[in-house]
Amino acid sequence: MKLKIIGSGNARSKEICASTLIDDTILVDAGHGVYKKLLQENVDIKSLEAIFITHLHTDHFIDLTAIVAHRNILKDDDPNVPTLRIYLPVGGIEALRVIALNTLDQNIDPDTWMHFSSKIKEYDNHPIHFKDYEIKALKVDHAAMVPSYGLIFKTKDHIVGFSGDSKTCPNITKIIKASDTLVIDTSYPTECIFHMGLDTVINFAEEYPEKLFLGTHISNEVRNSKHELPKNLHLLRDGEIY
Template sequence: MKITLLGTGSFIADLKHGGPGYLLEINDKKILIDAGSGVQQKLLQLDVNPDDLDAIYITHQHADHATDLFAIIFRRFINYLSDKKEPKKELFVYGPRDTQKLIDDLGKVFKLESMSGWKWVQGIDLDGEKDFDDFTVEAFQVEHLNVVSNIYRFEAEGKAIVFSGDTPKNKGIEDATKNVDIAIMDASNSKDSVPDKVHTNTFEIAEICQNSCVKKIVLSHFRSINYDKDLVAEVKEGFDGEVILGEDMMEIEL
């Protein structure tokens, strides 16, 4: 398995931190987790054609995690127009709930009503476990502000990785991270941030991952108010394993 951190920022992107997105490669499968601002171009920088994605897993429908979803779907339609044939691949878009409705709504907002009838893009709600030939994915549903958000745990080749999405400390993230090799965690908040019940802070990340026996933590989803904080050191105060400060385009093999 290989993971590339496409975007480690949040909604307000800057030159170093694009909107959230992660490319997970398992054998010949290319899976995108979240499609924040800039993800389409980041894939192209990696020489990964967004048309070749097998599936997209949206953690939740907040804009910072889904702004490039329409762009990625739309480019397949453009190829269809020029080739006069169906896109080469079906695209499966997973999410916590109302995923097909999200696709339909995007089509309406951007004046492409026919999008809701395209058979080659399917929105699928995912809660719990789903097995594929090469991997298993399990979605853990958590409350995040005004939406349900999915935490995704992928297992393949005897390894496990978790993408926390946006989550406060709760049972979902505690269960999802049990004994994983890598946990990509929502580091929106420093330990000194005002508790917001929406995102974990570094103190909570350490507590969750220490209790879950996580091997390696990768911090992501940064906010500019914390750029001057040593988030890695804060997590290390309560966590014995390896802690990495995620960076856009960082590649991690496991």
């Protein structure tokens, strides 16, 4: 599985919001800056096949509107543009609809706009089968943002886990145990009620030395701090490929 890091930052860092492109076709999270970064990285918006949103905080969700708008224009020009699959947590369809209702021209119906080039589904903890991937969503603990999910993408060769935004909780441990590579919330120097910290992730990396930990959602405080990291932990940078 190829992972292209579109963004590695949190809401207030200089970097683009945490987002990963899997195998050039599946995007995990689309917070602010992600759409422009896709264009800067020459990712063809037409080639996106699916988008998964882990939770509805704007730094994971808000650029979905820009991607849907771009895809609609492509579909308007060429009816053969394939349908984009969008997977949202419960409440996501209504959230997207409210944005569309309040930001589009008055003569555009928000439901028609949302579904013109995309098939949008709200997911729960049932496994999702998409092409050669089996995807499992597990509820994680992101304080009052409910639901928030972590995701496991499994192919015959690799298992990549995404923590989404979460503090340590039993499902984070499950995601780590099930995966060989982790894209993991490393927001602040120390764990808080919303997020894991560098301290937590270093502990996990030491506990599971056979797994690769890729820290994301990184704050300026973590980025600017001096620290010695275990060999199997890397703090991600925008644009990197794994």
